[in-house]
Amino acid sequence: MFNHFNKISKEYFTYKNSISYQNIYTEISNQINPIIKNKNILDIGSGGNIFYNYNLANKLYALDISENMLKNLNNSKITKLIQDARDLSNIKKGSVDVVLMIFAIHHINGPDYKSTIRSLQKVLSEANKVINTKGEIIIVELTLNDFFYLLQRLIYKITFKILNIFKTDMVFFYSKKIIEEGINSIGIKTKVTVIDLKMSGWLDPCLGTFPGIIKIPAFMMPTQLRFFYLKKNN
Numbered sequence: 001m002f003n004h005f006n007k008i009s010k011e012y013f014t015y016k017n018s019i020s021y022q023n024i025y026t027e028i029s030n031q032i033n034p035i036i037k038n039k040n041i042l043d044i045g046s047g048g049n050i051f052y053n054y055n056l057a058n059k060l061y062a063l064d065i066s067e068n069m070l071k072n073l074n075n076s077k078i079t080k081l082i083q084d085a086r087d088l089s090n091i092k093k094g095s096v097d098v099v100l101m102i103f104a105i106h107h108i109n110g111p112d113y114k115s116t117i118r119s120l121q122k123v124l125s126e127a128n129k130v131i132n133t134k135g136e137i138i139i140v141e142l143t144l145n146d147f148f149y150l151l152q153r154l155i156y157k158i159t160f161k162i163l164n165i166f167k168t169d170m171v172f173f174y175s176k177k178i179i180e181e182g183i184n185s186i187g188i189k190t191k192v193t194v195i196d197l198k199m200s201g202w203l204d205p206c207l208g209t210f211p212g213i214i215k216i217p218a219f220m221m222p223t224q225l226r227f228f229y230l231k232k233n234n
Contacts, residue, residue: 044063044085045108061078063082086123092130093129094130094135124182136232137188143179195229203217
C-alpha cells in the first residue's frame, strides 16, 4: 500500500460516506457486530472508516499505513497503529480475538503478480500470529470471477506502471478461490465460511482509488462482494 491515501484522505471519506456505501456498510455490520462483542479487535487497513459498532468491542486497534486516514479517530477505545500489515511484530502474539480486513487486501500488493500473492500470504500469516487459539479472521472483499481475474493478472504490470505514473495506489482484486487458497496456506485447519453480500446504488469499480470519479450501477460491477469468516478450532 502506498501513501497515496495520505493525499486523497479527504475525498475518500466523502466518497465512502455516500448513500450507496451506507447500504453496503449496513450489510457488513450485520455480519460483524455479533462477532466482535467484548473482544479485542485488530482492523487492518481500516482507513479510519470505522462504520461497524466498535463500542461493542473490548478494545480496537485500527491499523493503516496512511497517517492521514487515521486522523479522524479519537476514542479511548481505539489505538491507532501506523504500519504495514505485512509486519505485525510489534503486536503481542495471541493478544487479538478478531482480525478484520475490510476492503483492504486489494491495496496490499507489489510491483508484479507474484509479489502480490506473497503479500496476501504474508498478511494472512501475520494475522494468524496475533490472534489467540480461538481467534477469528474476517475478510470483506470484492472478488472477480476466474475470467476477469485472469485478465487482470495478465495486465498487472501495465496497470502498475500506469498507476505509478500518477503516483496512485495499485489495486488488485482477488478471486474467491485465491483468497481461500491464501487462507489455507497459513495452516489454519478449519472451514472457511463465505457469504455473498448484496450491493446496490452507484459504486466505484476502483474502490476509492479515484474517489467519486468513476461510478457505475451496482448490477454492472464485475465483482461480487464477499464476507469470508474463519475461526481457529484448536
